[in-house]
Amino acid sequence: MKFKKQIKGLEAYQPGKTTEEVKRIFNLDKVTKLASNENPYGTSPNVKAFLENAKVNYAIYPDGYASKLRTAVAKHLNVSEKQLLFGNGSDDNILIVSRAILQPGLNTVMASITFGQYKHNAIVEGAEVREVPLTNGEHDLDKMYEAIDENTAIVWICNPNNPTGSLTPSDKIKEFLEKVPSDVLVVLDEAYTEYITDEKYESSIGLLEKHPNLLIMRTFSKAYGLASFRVGYAIGSEEVIYQLEPTREPFNNTVLSQEVALIGLEDQNFIEACRVKNNAGIKQYEVFCSERNLHYFPSHTNFILMEVKADSDAVFQGLMKRGFIVRSGNALGVPGYLRITIGTEEENTELLQKLNEVLHEEGVI
Numbered sequence: 001m002k003f004k005k006q007i008k009g010l011e012a013y014q015p016g017k018t019t020e021e022v023k024r025i026f027n028l029d030k031v032t033k034l035a036s037n038e039n040p041y042g043t044s045p046n047v048k049a050f051l052e053n054a055k056v057n058y059a060i061y062p063d064g065y066a067s068k069l070r071t072a073v074a075k076h077l078n079v080s081e082k083q084l085l086f087g088n089g090s091d092d093n094i095l096i097v098s099r100a101i102l103q104p105g106l107n108t109v110m111a112s113i114t115f116g117q118y119k120h121n122a123i124v125e126g127a128e129v130r131e132v133p134l135t136n137g138e139h140d141l142d143k144m145y146e147a148i149d150e151n152t153a154i155v156w157i158c159n160p161n162n163p164t165g166s167l168t169p170s171d172k173i174k175e176f177l178e179k180v181p182s183d184v185l186v187v188l189d190e191a192y193t194e195y196i197t198d199e200k201y202e203s204s205i206g207l208l209e210k211h212p213n214l215l216i217m218r219t220f221s222k223a224y225g226l227a228s229f230r231v232g233y234a235i236g237s238e239e240v241i242y243q244l245e246p247t248r249e250p251f252n253n254t255v256l257s258q259e260v261a262l263i264g265l266e267d268q269n270f271i272e273a274c275r276v277k278n279n280a281g282i283k284q285y286e287v288f289c290s291e292r293n294l295h296y297f298p299s300h301t302n303f304i305l306m307e308v309k310a311d312s313d314a315v316f317q318g319l320m321k322r323g324f325i326v327r328s329g330n331a332l333g334v335p336g337y338l339r340i341t342i343g344t345e346e347e348n349t350e351l352l353q354k355l356n357e358v359l360h361e362e363g364v365i
């Protein structure tokens with residue numbers, strides 16, 4: 001078979017264990033998954049109400065242009081409808097952008113460590129990957145700028161960054177955009193933007209007017225609590241979106257996913273309530289870490305990357321036995337750390353109690 005050379009040895013994404021698997025393996029009645037940064041409060045109650053009575057003709061293809069959702073998102077952000085690209089999650093938009101732009105001979109600049117799909121898609125397209133280490137969990141935009149040359153096609157900035165939860169300040173991003181050559185696409189992946197409470201943070205949408213080479217990515221998977229429906233959107237200049245559209249699958253959002261995303265978008269009270277509760281949840285972890293002298297990265301998201309001063313996999317296993325699934329730092333390239341999704345107050349309290357037990361067992365505290 002004539003597979004691309006670069007596909008050989010490339011591993012497929014390894015999903016974590018499901019709650020059902022963990023229940024079975026460890027003989028547990030209740031398992032809580034705080035591993036994929038899903039919303040612990042679910043989604044807007046209006047979505048549930050809609051789904052109970054939804055009348056959909058399953059035989060008919062969806063609106064390939066997601067017109068109703070497009071109109072609503074455009075209005076919500078105060079951009080034109082032609083500035084939007086809808087994907088089957090942000091994962092799809094990352095693929096669309098990579099497919100449209102990257103090829104052998106070109107390179108792409110990203111942080112290390114950051115969201116894994118940028119590198120994965122770049123490898124598939126045969127582009128060179130240039131990784132620039134984070135400083136204190138934050139993108140080092142000066143070093144990333146230095147990594148750009150005439151063959152650089154895309155720069156990825158994950159803001160806030162997954163898995164550190166760190167925020168790159170708005171003024172640094174502004175400064176970076178002023179310098180970057182106009183034929184380099186700068187992608188700002190803002191999967192967690194709804195969770196940001198930092199007062200110095202300025203919305204990046206305003207930067208689009210001056211920088212047509214900027215593409216912002218957002219998703220309904222995290223704060224909106226609609227990960228299972230797979231809806232993400234990118235916001236860019238009309239020229240860039242026009243060039244990206246042909247590499248998008250014609251029907252990449254389903255009928256139901258377009259409906260529920262729209263309903264979710266219209267319930268901003270739900271988002272606001274989640275943001276407030278999430279912020280209180282972050283504090284629970286910060287207090288736990290401070291009291292035990294464990295390092296953590298200040299989080300601007302709904303997860304926290306915290307030190308465990310032990311083998312991450314061992315602590316991860318210890319928590320799993322006790323009914324909590326989190327992410328081991330080993331799987332993310334941050335050994336000695338865990339990435340934990342912020343749960344409800346009750347979930348956080350219980351998890352931290354179990355974590356305390358595990359850390360005792362490991363001789364850390």
Ligand SMILES: *Cc1c(COP(=O)(O)O)cnc(C)c1O
Nearest residue numbers: 089090091115162191219221232
């Ligand atoms: C979760 C996540 C995504 C993917 O989101 P989907 O819309 O579910 O595909 C993209 N980027 C980052 C940084 C994420 O954490």
